[in-house]
Amino acid sequence: MLASASVAAAVAAAVAVSVLHAKDLGGGPVLYGLLVGALTGGVVVGIRTAPALLPTLSRRRLLALALAFTGVALLAAGLVPDVTSVVLIMTLAGVGAGLAANTGHTLLDQETEDQRRPRTTEHLHAVVRVFVALGAVIAPLVAAGIGPHRLENGRFVFAHGGAAFTLMLVGALLLPVAALVLAKVDDRSGVPLRQDLRDALLGGDDPEPAPAGAGFFIALEGGDGSGKSTQAEALAEWIRAKGHEVVLTREPGATPVGKRLRSILLDVSSAGLSHRAEALLYAADRAEHIDTVVRPALERGAVVITDRYIDSSVAYQGAGRDLSPTEIARINRWATDGLVPHLTVLLDVDPETARERFTEAPDRLESEPAEFHARVRTGFLTLAAADPGRYLVVDAGQEPEAVTTVIRHRLDQVLPLSEAEIQAREEARRKAEEEARRKAEEEAARKAEEERLERERQEQLARLRAEEEERKRRELEEAQRREAERQAEEARQRAEEAHRRAEEERQRLLAEEKARAEAEARRKAEEERRRKQAEEEARLRAEAEALRLEKQRRAEEALLRAEQARRLAEQAAAAAEAGPATTGRPDPATTGRPSPATTARPEAARRRTVEEAATVPTPVVKPADAPGGGPVDETAVLPRVPDEAAGRRSGRSPVSEAEVTTELPMPPVPPGAADETAVLPPCRRVPPTRPPYCLPYGATSGARPTGGCRPATSGTSVRRRPTTARVSCRRSTPRTRRGAARVPTGPRRPRWTTCRPWPTNCWARATAMPTARTGTVTRTAGAAGADRWGPRVRVMSVLTRTMDPVRQT
Numbered sequence: 003m004l005a006s007a008s009v010a011a012a013v014a015a016a017v018a019v020s021v022l023h024a025k026d027l028g029g030g031p032v033l034y035g036l037l038v039g040a041l042t043g044g045v046v047v048g049i050r051t052a053p054a055l056l057p058t059l060s061r062r063r064l065l066a067l068a069l070a071f072t073g074v075a076l077l078a079a080g081l082v083p084d085v086t087s088v089v090l091i092m093t094l095a096g097v098g099a100g101l102a103a104n105t106g107h108t109l110l111d112q113e114t115e116d117q118r119r120p121r122t123t124e125h126l127h128a129v130v131r132v133f134v135a136l137g138a139v140i141a142p143l144v145a146a147g148i149g150p151h152r153l154e155n156g157r158f159v160f161a162h163g164g165a166a167f168t169l170m171l172v173g174a175l176l177l178p179v180a181a182l183v184l185a186k187v188d189d190r191s192g193v194p195l196r197q198d199l200r201d202a203l204l205g206g207d208d209p210e211p212a213p214a215g216a217g218f219f220i221a222l223e224g225g226d227g228s229g230k231s232t233q234a235e236a237l238a239e240w241i242r243a244k245g246h247e248v249v250l251t252r253e254p255g256a257t258p259v260g261k262r263l264r265s266i267l268l269d270v271s272s273a274g275l276s277h278r279a280e281a282l283l284y285a286a287d288r289a290e291h292i293d294t295v296v297r298p299a300l301e302r303g304a305v306v307i308t309d310r311y312i313d314s315s316v317a318y319q320g321a322g323r324d325l326s327p328t329e330i331a332r333i334n335r336w337a338t339d340g341l342v343p344h345l346t347v348l349l350d351v352d353p354e355t356a357r358e359r360f361t362e363a364p365d366r367l368e369s370e371p372a373e374f375h376a377r378v379r380t381g382f383l384t385l386a387a388a389d390p391g392r393y394l395v396v397d398a399g400q401e402p403e404a405v406t407t408v409i410r411h412r413l414d415q416v417l418p419l420s421e422a423e424i425q426a427r428e429e430a431r432r433k434a435e436e437e438a439r440r441k442a443e444e445e446a447a448r449k450a451e452e453e454r455l456e457r458e459r460q461e462q463l464a465r466l467r468a469e470e471e472e473r474k475r476r477e478l479e480e481a482q483r484r485e486a487e488r489q490a491e492e493a494r495q496r497a498e499e500a501h502r503r504a505e506e507e508r509q510r511l512l513a514e515e516k517a518r519a520e521a522e523a524r525r526k527a528e529e530e531r532r533r534k535q536a537e538e539e540a541r542l543r544a545e546a547e548a549l550r551l552e553k554q555r556r557a558e559e560a561l562l563r564a565e566q567a568r569r570l571a572e573q574a575a576a577a578a579e580a581g582p583a584t585t586g587r588p589d590p591a592t593t594g595r596p597s598p599a600t601t602a603r604p605e606a607a608r609r610r611t612v613e614e615a616a617t618v619p620t621p622v623v624k625p626a627d628a629p630g631g632g633p634v635d636e637t638a639v640l641p642r643v644p645d646e647a648a649g650r651r652s653g654r655s656p657v658s659e660a661e662v663t664t665e666l667p668m669p670p671v672p673p674g675a676a677d678e679t680a681v682l683p684p685c686r687r688v689p690p691t692r693p694p695y696c697l698p699y700g701a702t703s704g705a706r707p708t709g710g711c712r713p714a715t716s717g718t719s720v721r722r723r724p725t726t727a728r729v730s731c732r733r734s735t736p737r738t739r740r741g742a743a744r745v746p747t748g749p750r751r752p753r754w755t756t757c758r759p760w761p762t763n764c765w766a767r768a769t770a771m772p773t774a775r776t777g778t779v780t781r782t783a784g785a786a787g788a789d790r791w792g793p794r795v796r797v798m799s800v801l802t803r804t805m806d807p808v809r810q811t
C-alpha cells in the first residue's frame with residue numbers, strides 16, 4: 003500500500019509541476035500537455051503490461067524494481083534539459099509508475115483474504131487519493147520554494163528551475179521507498195536480484211511448445227485443499243457427457259513410477275530433501291506422466307484433465323522454495339517436451355481457508371508454514387497474470403457447484419466438440435438447415451402470399467380509390483348539377499317573383515288607378531250629389547223661405563186683420579161707450595173680457611197665425627240616408643200639423659199612424675201642473691249644436707256607457723228643468739258604429755234628443771199634452787246639420803213650446 007501510494011503521489015507531483023517545468027524548458031502549453039500526456043499515458047501502459055511483464059520474476063521484486071525505475075526516471079527528467087528527452091523520460095516514469103501500481107494492487111489482492119479484500123481495496127484507494135492530493139499541492143509549493151538555481155563550474159553549467167529540482171526530489175524520494183519495499187516484501191531473499199532479473203529477462207532456452215495432438219489438455223492448479231480433485235471429477239463427468247473421452251489424471255503419482263516418487267516426495271520422512279532434488283523428482287514424475295499417460299491420450303483425441311502440472315513446480319519449488327521459477331519452468335518444459343495445457347484453471351483460495359478443508363493429516367509439503375503457502379499462492383497468481391489467455395482464475399472460496407459452473411462456462415468457449423457433439427451438431431445443423439430451408443420456403447410462401455394479398459389489397463385499394471374517386475366525381479357532378487339546378491330554380495323563382503311582383507305592381511297600379519278612378523267617380527258623383535243636394539237644399543230653402551214669407555205674410559195679414567179687428571173692436575167699443583148699452587152682457591171691450599165669439603175669432607186667427615208662422619227649417623236630406631239607399635230627389639213636404647182640437651173635433655187623427663210616434667203614457671200629473679207645460683229648449687243636433695243640457699257620453703271625459711246620454715256636468719251650463727212629458731229619449735241599445743248594427747225595423751231614431759229622467763228606456767214620441775197652450779211640431783229628419791239617416795226618418799224630438807204669440811214672434 004505504501005508503494006502504491008508513493009508512486010501515485012510522485013505522479014501527481016510530476017503532473018503538478020509540469021507546467022512550471024515546461025516553462026523552465028522554454029516551452030508553453032504544448033510542452034505542458036506533452037509532459038502530462040507522457041506521464042498519464044505511460045501510467046496506462048505500465049498498468050496494462052504489468053501482468054505479462056517478466057512472469058518468472060517475483061512480483062514483490064518487480065514492485066520494488068518498478069518503484070526504483072520510476073524514481074530514476076523522474077530524477078532524470080529533472081536533470082535533462084532537453085525537451086524531447088524530458089518527454090521520453092516522463093513516459094518511462096509513467097510506465098514504471100503503472101507497473102508499480104498494478105503490481106502493488108495485485109500483491110495486495112493476493113495477500114488479502116477474500117472477505118477483507120473489498121475493504122482493503124477501498125482503503126488503498128483512499129490512501130492513494132490522499133497522497134495524490136498531497137503531491138499535487140505540495141510539489142508546486144516546493145518548486146516555488148526552491149526556485150531557479152544556476153551552478154557553473156567551468157564548462158559545466160547546471161541551471162534548473164524549481165520544477166526540475168522538485169522532480170529530482172520526488173524521484174530521489176522514490177528510491178528509498180523502493181529499497182524499503184524490497185527489503186520488507188522480498189520473497190526471494192536467497193536469490194540475487196540481479197540473477198533473478200537476468201533470468202526473467204533472458205527467459206532461457208525453452209523448447210517450443212509442442213502440439214497436444216487432437217485432444218484437449220486441461221490442468222487444474224492451486225494450493226492444497228483448494229478443491230482441484232473435486233472440480234476435476236465434476237468436469238470429467240460433464241465432459242464425458244458431451245461425448246468426449248476423458249482421461250482424468252494427477253501429479254505426482256499417475257504412473258507406477260510416479261506413485262513411488264509421490265510417496266518419496268510427500269512422505270514426511272523425506273523432510274530435508276534438497277530443493278533441487280525435490281524439483282527434479284517432480285519433474286521426473288511429470289516426464290513419465292506426460293510420456294505414458296497424457297500425450298497418448300491427447301493423441302487419441304481425448305480430453306486430459308490433470309490435477310497439477312508444471313505451474314505447481316514453479317509455484318512450490320520456485321516461488322515457495324528459493325529456486326528460480328524460471329529455471330524450474332525451463333526444467334519442466336524440458337521434461338514435458340514443451341507440452342503446454344490448452345487451459346489452466348487456477349483455483350485460488352486463501353491457504354488458511356483451504357487448510358480448514360483438510361480431512362487427512364498433512365503431508366510433507368502441506369506441513370510447510372503459511373508463508374510458504376502464501377508465496378505458492380502468489381506464484382500461481384503471477385503465472386496466471388502473465389498469460390491470462392491460457393489461465394482461468396476462479397475464486398475457489400465459492401461453493402463447488404459455483405466453481406464448476408465458472409469452469410464450464412470457460413470450457414464451453416474453448417473445449418472442442420466431441421464426435422458425438424459434432425455429429426449432433428451436424429445433425430442439428432442439418433436439421434436447422436432443413437428447418438431453415440423449410441422456414442425459408444414457408445417464409446417465401448408466406449411472403450409470396452403476403453405479396454399476393456398485398457397486391458390484391460393494393461388492387462382492392464386502387465379499385466376502392468377509383469370507385470371513391472368516381473363516387474366523389476359523381477357526387478361533385480351531382481352537386482354541381484344540383485347547384486346549377488338550384489341556381490336555375492332560384493333564377494326562375496326570382497324571375498317568377500319579379501314577374502309576380504311586376505304583376506302585383508301592375509295589379510296594384512291598376513287597382514290604384516281603378517281606385518283612383520272610382521274615387522274620382524265617387525268624388526264626382528259626390529260632388530254631383532252635393533251639387534244637386536245643394537241645389538235641392540237651395541230650392542227647398544227657397545221654397546221654405548217662400549213659404550215662410552208667405553206664412554209671415556199671412557201672419558202679418560192675420561195680425562193686420564187682428565189688429566184691424568181689434569181696432570174695429572176698439573172702435574166698436576168706443577162707439578158702444580159712446581152709445582147706450584143695449585144688452586146686459588158686459589162689453590168685452592169694457593169688461594176686458596171678450597165675448598166668446600169675439601174671443602174665439604181672434605184666438606182662432608191667432609192660432610192659425612201661430613201655426614202658419616211656426617215653420618221649421620227644412621232639413622237637408624242626404625241621399626245615403628234615404629230609405630232604400632236611393633237618393634232623395636225631393637224633400638218631402640211635411641203636412642201641416644193639424645190642430646189637435648180640430649182633430650179631436652173631426653174624430654180622427656190629424657196625422658197618419660205612420661207619422662205619429664208612440665204616445666207615451668201619461669205620467670201622473672200632480673194637480674195644478676196639468677196646465678203647465680214645461681218649456682223645453684229646442685233639441686238640437688250635436689254637433690254642431692248639442693242640447694245644452696244633454697251631452698253624449700264621452701263628450702267630455704270618462705267612459706260612455708252603452709246607450710243613453712248623460713247629463714252635462716260641471717263646466718256646462720245645464721238647466722235642469724222638470725220635464726213631464728213630450729220628450730223622447732234614446733232607446734238604450736248599444737251604440738254601434740255606422741252601418742254595423744242598425745235598428746232593423748221602425749223609424750230611425752235620432753241620435754240626439756232631449757233627455758229626461760224617465761222613462762229611461764223608451765223610444766217614443768211624446769204626444770201633445772192635453773192643453774191648449776201647447777203644441778207639437780214634428781220635424782222631419784234629413785236636414786243639413788240635423789240627422790243623416792234620411793228624410794223619412796223623423797226626428798222624434800217633440801218640442802213643446804209655448805205658443806205664446808208674443809214670445810213666438
Ligand SMILES: Nc1ncnc2c1ncn2[C@@H]1O[C@H](COP(=O)(O)OP(=O)(O)OP(=O)(O)O)[C@@H](O)[C@H]1O
Pocket residue numbers: 224225226227228229230231232233359360361398399400401402405
Ligand atoms: N469449493 C469448496 N468448498 C468447500 N469445500 C470444498 C470445496 N472444494 C472441495 N472441498 C472439500 O475440500 C476437501 C479437499 O478437497 P480436494 O481434495 O478436492 O482438494 P485438493 O485441492 O485436491 O487437495 P489436495 O491438493 O490436497 O489434493 C474435500 O473434502 C472437499 O470435499
Ligand SMILES: Cc1cn([C@H]2C[C@H](O)[C@@H](COP(=O)(O)O)O2)c(=O)[nH]c1=O
Pocket residue numbers: 226253254268284285310311312314315316318319367368
Ligand atoms: C506436482 C507437484 C506437487 N507438489 C506438491 C504439492 C502438494 O503438496 C503435493 C501433492 O499433493 P496433492 O494432494 O496431490 O495435491 O505435492 C510440488 O511441490 N511440486 C509439484 O510439481
